[in-house]
Amino acid sequence: MGTLVGYNKAPIGTGRPHGVLDIADQHFPLTLDEGVPEIRDLYRKAKRSEWNPATDIAWEKLDLSRYTTEELFAARQYWSRRAWSEYGAIAESPAMLLRFTKERREVDLSLFWTIRTQEEVRHADVCRRMADALGGYMSEPVSQDLAGSVATHGVRGMSFDADTPLEALIASLICCAEVIAFDVFRALIKTTTDPVAKQILQLIFRDEVRHCDFGWYYMDYRAPHMSAAELVVVRDKVVWMIEDVELKGYHSTWLSPFPDVSEIESDRLVYEAGLGATVEEVEMPVLVKSVAGIRARMRSWGVELPEFEHTGMGRF
Numbered sequence: 001m002g003t004l005v006g007y008n009k010a011p012i013g014t015g016r017p018h019g020v021l022d023i024a025d026q027h028f029p030l031t032l033d034e035g036v037p038e039i040r041d042l043y044r045k046a047k048r049s050e051w052n053p054a055t056d057i058a059w060e061k062l063d064l065s066r067y068t069t070e071e072l073f074a075a076r077q078y079w080s081r082r083a084w085s086e087y088g089a090i091a092e093s094p095a096m097l098l099r100f101t102k103e104r105r106e107v108d109l110s111l112f113w114t115i116r117t118q119e120e121v122r123h124a125d126v127c128r129r130m131a132d133a134l135g136g137y138m139s140e141p142v143s144q145d146l147a148g149s150v151a152t153h154g155v156r157g158m159s160f161d162a163d164t165p166l167e168a169l170i171a172s173l174i175c176c177a178e179v180i181a182f183d184v185f186r187a188l189i190k191t192t193t194d195p196v197a198k199q200i201l202q203l204i205f206r207d208e209v210r211h212c213d214f215g216w217y218y219m220d221y222r223a224p225h226m227s228a229a230e231l232v233v234v235r236d237k238v239v240w241m242i243e244d245v246e247l248k249g250y251h252s253t254w255l256s257p258f259p260d261v262s263e264i265e266s267d268r269l270v271y272e273a274g275l276g277a278t279v280e281e282v283e284m285p286v287l288v289k290s291v292a293g294i295r296a297r298m299r300s301w302g303v304e305l306p307e308f309e310h311t312g313m314g315r316f
């Protein structure tokens with residue numbers, strides 16, 4: 001295992017929501033040695049796995065004559081929404097990078113994260129191109145009610161919050177939210193039959209494997225060095241992410257206490273046409289299994305997740 005660098009962590013318990021920004025910049029000594037070899041390896045893999053949304057997709061295979069006007073409109077909405085959420089990953093990215101550098105974390109994190117951001121750029125770009133190819137990208141939700149559901153889940157705020165250890169951020173944002181999205185994505189690829197939609201999803205999936213691995217590798221490395229108090233914050237943030245973000249419909253409106261019926265119907269059209277999107281009966285078992293997997297893996301850090309409850313899903 002690599003050498004532990006001297007962190008410059010913000011003191012916990014100060015009640016300073018932007019406390020991380022107050023950490024004095026310290027550039028030297030700058031250690032560029034490998035700190036977490038698994039993450040350095042992900043960085044190398046990411047560089048070898050670049051693809052180009054303009055030239056690496058068989059766009060000519062998209063045959064719009066196979067779909068109805070309603071299906072195409074719904075698919076334009078779906079792929080536009082995908083682009084917005086990929087853009088969300090770009091928007092939150094610098095806050096994380098700033099945190100890594102302010103706290104003088106292992107340099108592997110910054111190297112990988114920079115490439116990870118480029119990958120999210122690719123994802124937003126390819127989804128926008130797909131929406132365009134289907135008839136036109138939409139730059140905002142058709143129904144303004146939807147605007148709230150695509151807003152960011154507060155990662156930027158948490159990134160600067162001195163009372164949220166970086167590990168709690170990584171555990172909730174990556175090992176929980178991104179892992180659930182990844183598991184749903186796997187199901188999505190299976191049910192998508194349009195060749196172009198499928199190819200796009202497969203290429204995004206290849207990148208997302210690394211994004212999830214990044215979270216697990218770093219947490220497996222850090223957990224043994226963390227105090228019981230820090231692990232409690234990790235647990236609380238993961239529980240918050242599941243109960244207040246996922247189960248409130250952040251990723252899937254059918255989970256929301258106030259589901260958007262038009263979005264559910266529109267997604268079903270896209271799903272049945274094989275153009276992407278998943279539906280409740282596909283997602284529910286995936287979600288249950290995904291949370292069970294997360295619970296088992298976090299147990300090895302000394303983090304015990306509770307049972308969760310949802311009106312439509314029961315206890316899991």
Ligand SMILES: [Fe+2]
Pocket residue numbers: 086089119120123204208
């Ligand atoms: Fe992405």
Ligand SMILES: [Fe+2]
Pocket residue numbers: 089120178208211
């Ligand atoms: Fe990602």
